[in-house]
Amino acid sequence: MIECALFGAGRIGKIHAGNVARESGAKLKYVIDPNEEAASALAAEHGATTATTERVFADKAIGAVMICSYTDTHADLILAAAAAGKQIFCEKPIDLAIDRARSCADAVARAGVTCMIGFQRRFDPTFSAIKTRIVAGEIGTPEMLIVTSRDPGAPPIPYIKSSGGIFKDMLIHDFDVFRWILEDEAETVHANASCLIDSAIADAGDVDSTAVTIRTKTGRLCQINTSRRAAYGYDQRFEVLGSAGMLQAGNHAPTQVTAYTKTAVARDLPMHFFLERYRAAYANEMAHFFAVLAGKEKVRTTIEDGLKALELAEAATTSWREGRIVQM
Amino acid sequence: MIECALFGAGRIGKIHAGNVARESGAKLKYVIDPNEEAASALAAEHGATTATTERVFADKAIGAVMICSYTDTHADLILAAAAAGKQIFCEKPIDLAIDRARSCADAVARAGVTCMIGFQRRFDPTFSAIKTRIVAGEIGTPEMLIVTSRDPGAPPIPYIKSSGGIFKDMLIHDFDVFRWILEDEAETVHANASCLIDSAIADAGDVDSTAVTIRTKTGRLCQINTSRRAAYGYDQRFEVLGSAGMLQAGNHAPTQVTAYTKTAVARDLPMHFFLERYRAAYANEMAHFFAVLAGKEKVRTTIEDGLKALELAEAATTSWREGRIVQM
Amino acid sequence: MIECALFGAGRIGKIHAGNVARESGAKLKYVIDPNEEAASALAAEHGATTATTERVFADKAIGAVMICSYTDTHADLILAAAAAGKQIFCEKPIDLAIDRARSCADAVARAGVTCMIGFQRRFDPTFSAIKTRIVAGEIGTPEMLIVTSRDPGAPPIPYIKSSGGIFKDMLIHDFDVFRWILEDEAETVHANASCLIDSAIADAGDVDSTAVTIRTKTGRLCQINTSRRAAYGYDQRFEVLGSAGMLQAGNHAPTQVTAYTKTAVARDLPMHFFLERYRAAYANEMAHFFAVLAGKEKVRTTIEDGLKALELAEAATTSWREGRIVQM
């Protein structure tokens, strides 16, 4: 039985708490959040208690921590957890600053603990089926990857301001998908971007629409298009063209209803946002974390993966800001 | 907190036990099954114990029973549960004999307990969305209902022999869908049927392929086609034609992958069988049962519904055996 | 070069005239229609002239006639054409009276001419691909056929009155599809039907919604559902369940646009009605007729096929009127 502490009682923290509760070999002991009400409520729901950060790391019984708190707390918590020898599950990004993220990776390596990064898309049934089928050779050699990643609506401006920018906040997942699906590294990154939705986003120094092109070391090509707003909901698709065919990941819908009326043949919109769309992915991800801790599986989203995705986000940011192609 | 006893530790019993475990207001206390090993394993998984039937009904603390055991035990258990004043959730059918099923309904009525029948399709996200949209008037007045219901493969012959025949075993769900969707009752039933898959099914006195037509009291038409074998898996669809349009319920697939190869554009087969396909329906159904017991909802699949579906199954059986249209 | 005469300058006559014009080995010489204006216009469009029926059959140069005139003229024209030794293409039905239709078939046989019936669905790209794939064994042995056949709207009441009823007017095509796809003959026919759309149709002695079940001599099952009105347009689908899989014929749409908006993911309605939906089928059908006359192909929709479909329509009418299952 692994006793766990969860940092962050927000939306994603609740999801992870629920998934920890489903693990027979794990028990949620502490919930930590500066918002005491949120912490207490989530702790109560799972028979846990609230605690201070100090108490968590001082408690020898704690085997693992889930870091689902604000981005600016991730690095400190990783460093403290590594120092205390706790196993770590951490939401992306490691940190907005690459140097600091590297320090975290180093600390984790020195401590010899697991630090799994929450790139949940790798655990999504549709996405992971594509990975499996590529590996099985169904489409020959993958040559091009086209990723479409659009949110249903832009977050509030204060969120934008502290997000590190769209590339580190939103595309970091797409950069991880790129590395995971093509099993290749970037040679060049070109990011074009615009503020088309809300000028307040531009005023905050960010953009809301991007078009990224990555060329890999082996000459393969990846295009990523993103938007902070899709009127029709959360749009999460990609397609891989290989020498022998193509695999497409489509959106998931709440039901399989088709309606025929005087005007159209209509189906459901995609599931609204990440909490619904990636419900199964989050469950699979947490199950993987505990399987790793139990020695049954090898961690699939390492802190190195987190670092590499961050480097791509940094390069894309530079490419956009300086209007040039960035060599990796 | 409602303490529960679950009869039957088979496939469907396990599903229900898991869903009871998820209810905050319920606790599984007993699991009863002649197969002691199965009963013990399921009980252990949920912190329950095994018990005899006598002990269950003698235990005043038990508030509800889930009857997921063999069909021939359903009526006795309903009668005993009603006599003991327990709330009842019972898998279909009530009994293979209509008279005995009626006695159960009478006993339930006299006892004043709830007896919810496990017509889980009414709780499926796709199916229930269609019901909601019909009620909202999206397709005007429903006029015709076409139901396609095919299993991935025929059950073993011993199962066939004790099943009461395909109409009571398999189509009973489709008959309930008919009544629920059209909100109308049958005036005539015509069932044509054949044994096309395995002659051993004919030897067992049953058929494996059916084509049923129901005309309702208001002149609306329903066609149901079923087969014990669809090479491509579990096929569960229906469509409702109304004066202003049509709503179709399509199959659910495990992933949203589309594969383009030299030969075809291919998507996943439907989810294999009822345990996968109706996972959400089973969860919603059990949540409804406890919401009914808590007085928050009115029971949506009553023992009367079970009786009506059984009457349709009986009429269809007669129609097929005697080669005639049956007046209800 | 085969010189042709076309009877009937209505909607379907125009289609056939256009397709004859595309045949390099054929020439439209005469157009015959009591509506002189329509006859003249169509004749002019294709460099033909109008003529009387007598002149057509007296003209030795005429090799073939296309009978696209009112149903009540078909038999007389077939008999006259056969007597004159002309090759015949005739729209369905041969005649509303089976005896008279049989006389036509006999006359055609005696004359040794071809009489192809316009069951154009057999020549539709989607429908014929399914036939080809069944024959190739893709789904094993066909066991069940489900046909959905719905018009966008009911025809005027005067049309209904002279149509011979929905079974001879509308379902005759579905009956031919049944025979063609299953390559089997009916043993029993059961037709249930209602007037749900417009009571004036009932006043005219007809119905607008039908549910037909056919059992074949080898025990296979076919269900046909039809309606005179689908708010969303012309609905022409069927599916064949075989021992190794299923083949579905879907509707054709004008474009492949998908629109994602705030409310739905929407695609085009099906092509509106038979002239649009079966455009390719009509062209293929006429090409086949001339290929038959050129000795390159064997006629695929014979007058015997027309007779068999008519017998099924007659049986269905009886089944509906008398409320009984009809033995063939």
Add this chain to the structure above:
Amino acid sequence: MIECALFGAGRIGKIHAGNVARESGAKLKYVIDPNEEAASALAAEHGATTATTERVFADKAIGAVMICSYTDTHADLILAAAAAGKQIFCEKPIDLAIDRARSCADAVARAGVTCMIGFQRRFDPTFSAIKTRIVAGEIGTPEMLIVTSRDPGAPPIPYIKSSGGIFKDMLIHDFDVFRWILEDEAETVHANASCLIDSAIADAGDVDSTAVTIRTKTGRLCQINTSRRAAYGYDQRFEVLGSAGMLQAGNHAPTQVTAYTKTAVARDLPMHFFLERYRAAYANEMAHFFAVLAGKEKVRTTIEDGLKALELAEAATTSWREGRIVQM
């Protein structure tokens, strides 16, 4: 009646000849091709004769010419046709050299003749429906355009060598789609590209896979991905994200058959290549040309459009060769 001369009796010449034949106000008089056999056969099929280029331009009766010959003949023929006052339909590209293409545009302007460029995609039912719906405001303001354009297989190396490179040969259509759909002009062009299919293409100085990003003067973004080989056939899709939704153009398939077997739910591959896929577009395009000549419509794909697309192709070629973002 406009008498026409058609240059080039190859695949696309045959298509255009057939479409000219369908025009009631046009007549094909001459077919010109250095391959005399091809010229004679095509001329014979349409009641035309072969001719020399000199004779065509000397024949006062000729009102229009269709230039479907090799790319390196286009400019000379445009200049000669303009000089002779003939109306011009010309396949893309005007010429591989921009200066020469500009000279052609100037000559056409001076002569006051129409010179329509064969950007047939604008006349495709699916593509043009999207344009119409954007203009109608269905998706608000268009913000991003994603174009997927893949051929079923690479052309022979000699073709590659004389093609002007993939950007001028293949993407020129996509560049026109970009301008047409977004109604905007490029500010920057970035083209990444690789040779992933056949190293002989690289040896010929070309690439076979490209990833292009265009930023428009108003800050909108367009991504184009192309490949010379899609194992599954001709892949021609695009999607437009707007402020209020998205419109997608999907592939067209030969039939609407869906096959369910033990392994998958499979649909047809896309129509194989441009002759099949754009059959309707070619017919609509030629009808438009004659409607323009008749003064009924305003030419929709002008020689200026041809020039602009060529400039984008040139910029993309430079971007790829020099590894930099090109300012327009």
